[in-house]
Amino acid sequence: MSGSTVPVGDDxxxxxxxxxxxxxxxxxxxxxxxxxxxxAGGAVQENYALDARIVGGGHHGExxxxxxxxxxxxxxxxxxxxxxxxxxxxxFEAGVKVPEPLWSCDDRALIGRPFYLMRRLPGxxxxxxxxxxxxxxxxxxxxxxxxxxxxxxxxxIRPPWPGLEELExxxxxxxxxxxxxxxxxxxRMGTAQPVLEWGLRWLERHPPPIEEIxxxxxxxxxxxxxxxxxxxxxxxxxxxxxxxxxxxxxGWLCARCWRFGRLDREAGGMGDREPFYRGxxxxxxxxxDRHRVAYFEVLAAVRWxxxxxxxxxxxxxxxxxxxxxALTGRMVPEMELDVLLELDAIRTGAR
Amino acid sequence: xxxxxxxxxxxxxxxxxxxxxxxxxxxxDAVRYRLRMxxxxxxxxxxxxxxxxxDVERHLALLGDLYxxxxxxxxxxxxxxxxxxxxxxxxxxxxDGVLDGACAPGVRALLLEQVRRRLAVSNPRHxxxxxxxEG
Numbered sequence: 001m002s003g004s005t006v007p008v009g010d011d012x013x014x015x016x017x018x019x020x021x022x023x024x025x026x027x028x029x030x031x032x033x034x035x036x037x038x039x040a041g042g043a044v045q046e047n048y049a050l051d052a053r054i055v056g057g058g059h060h061g062e063x064x065x066x067x068x069x070x071x072x073x074x075x076x077x078x079x080x081x082x083x084x085x086x087x088x089x090x091x092f093e094a095g096v097k098v099p100e101p102l103w104s105c106d107d108r109a110l111i112g113r114p115f116y117l118m119r120r121l122p123g124x125x126x127x128x129x130x131x132x133x134x135x136x137x138x139x140x141x142x143x144x145x146x147x148x149x150x151x152x153x154x155x156x157i158r159p160p161w162p163g164l165e166e167l168e169x170x171x172x173x174x175x176x177x178x179x180x181x182x183x184x185x186x187x188r189m190g191t192a193q194p195v196l197e198w199g200l201r202w203l204e205r206h207p208p209p210i211e212e213i214x215x216x217x218x219x220x221x222x223x224x225x226x227x228x229x230x231x232x233x234x235x236x237x238x239x240x241x242x243x244x245x246x247x248x249x250x251g252w253l254c255a256r257c258w259r260f261g262r263l264d265r266e267a268g269g270m271g272d273r274e275p276f277y278r279g280x281x282x283x284x285x286x287x288x289d290r291h292r293v294a295y296f297e298v299l300a301a302v303r304w305x306x307x308x309x310x311x312x313x314x315x316x317x318x319x320x321x322x323x324x325x326a327l328t329g330r331m332v333p334e335m336e337l338d339v340l341l342e343l344d345a346i347r348t349g350a351r
Numbered sequence: 352x353x354x355x356x357x358x359x360x361x362x363x364x365x366x367x368x369x370x371x372x373x374x375x376x377x378x379x380d381a382v383r384y385r386l387r388m389x390x391x392x393x394x395x396x397x398x399x400x401x402x403x404x405x406d407v408e409r410h411l412a413l414l415g416d417l418y419x420x421x422x423x424x425x426x427x428x429x430x431x432x433x434x435x436x437x438x439x440x441x442x443x444x445x446x447d448g449v450l451d452g453a454c455a456p457g458v459r460a461l462l463l464e465q466v467r468r469r470l471a472v473s474n475p476r477h478x479x480x481x482x483x484x485e486g
Contacts, residue, residue, distance in 0.1 A: 192438045192443075193442055194445055194465070195466060197446045198458070323385070323392060327388060327395075333469035333474065337466050337467075337470060337481055337483075340459065340462060
């Protein structure tokens with residue numbers, strides 16, 4: 001992970017405030033904060049790398065940390081930082097590979113927004129780099145197997161779960177609730193989207209059989225896990241976690257829209273589906289229903305299209321003038337094609 | 352009305368200038384990424400201008416096949432108005448299930464044609480990678 005130096009606000013003021021907060025939270029005598037640099041990625045959350053030298057208390061020593069906070073224009077559908085911190089804690093305690101969550105601060109007085117601190121893990125998350133990295137080629141099957149295994153570990157967390165009382169209860173049929181939620185987003189934007197409606201109508205008419213409700217990551221895809229020395233080092237970006245259908249995560253990872261230009265590598269642009277499924281099955285102790293995943297890939301295409309429309313809408317309404325957001329709106333036809341092709345594949349029995 | 356080069360040709364040459372070796376070499380990586388985004392936006396805009404009204408006309412003709420030419424004609428005064436009004440009707444009818452069943456193959460063909468045209472402007476490479484042509 002590399003970053004440029006872009007301070008949260010005033011660099012020194014922020015460093016002092018964060019240092020004082022850590023000192024109190026960690027029961028330290030003194031905390032010294034080094035340079036703060038913004039990490040790449042995240043239109044909704046901002047992540048900053050910072051080094052802390054802690055003197056005294058239980059955390060005495062040098063620490064490489066990440067400070068995570070809301071971007072100025074946070075999306076309503078993502079979790080508040082404190083809830084995300086609780087999810088990260090639950091995942092960490094359940095043995096999922098995640099950055100160890102350390103301290104959470106809900107007090108806006110410190111840096112202007114809620115934030116939390118976690119341990120910084122080594123590795124690369126950027127999807128386009130992981131997909132193109134030739135050095136990974138001999139390890140792709142093994143890597144995907146651990147991407148599957150880690151997801152199954154997340155899915156072992158089931159409601160009710162200590163520490164996750166803040167998370168909303170899952171609707172009885174999460175997929176149908178998603179359909180309603182996505183329609184509501186389209187209606188709020190006042191945009192007419194026949195192809196997305198076509199996908200939503202099909203999803204509504206073909207609800208999958210009910211499965212057990214688990215903790216879903218909500219954005220489990222290439223780009224949101226770290227790879228270090230050819231192995232998975234951590235799962236990032238938990239802001240969309242919720243109780244729901246495990247297959248939503250499986251479909252999201254495999255969806256055509258998250259393959260970073262490698263449409264032929266059906267598991268996240270990284271490789272074949274089978275090693276991913278087998279890694280999942282080995283930990284979950286039950287088989288992955290391949291057809292059921294296809295349903296959730298249709299849902300994934302529609303969902304990402306709606307998110308892209310919402311991002312473009314922020315630009316269109318003048319909330320945040322941004323070329324990146326504007327171009328995200330122009331990606332929608334890609335997801336529309338995904339919806340139609342995926343439905344064709346399901347109809348002809350190819351999936 | 353305007354002297355040449357026309358709008359898409361201006362966008363083409365502006366884009367070439369942004370992507371010039373010399374320009375790219377002179378800027379740091381983070382800025383290069385932004386230049387590429389700007390160049391991409393210009394390419395999309397140029398293709399959209401070149402497609403012109405043909406896309407709207409074709410779309411209206413397909414909607415005419417589904418709903419009847421008179422219905423489309425009555426939907427608005429200008430082609431743009433008609434296209435927008437019919438797009439809303441199509442979205443609503445799909446959601447309400449009006450187009451389930453016998454209509455479905457025709458609707459699917461119309462939607463695919465619409466997506467193909469949208470992609471031919473926004474991302475022709477994705478269209479080709481998916482095994483479809485630009486028509």
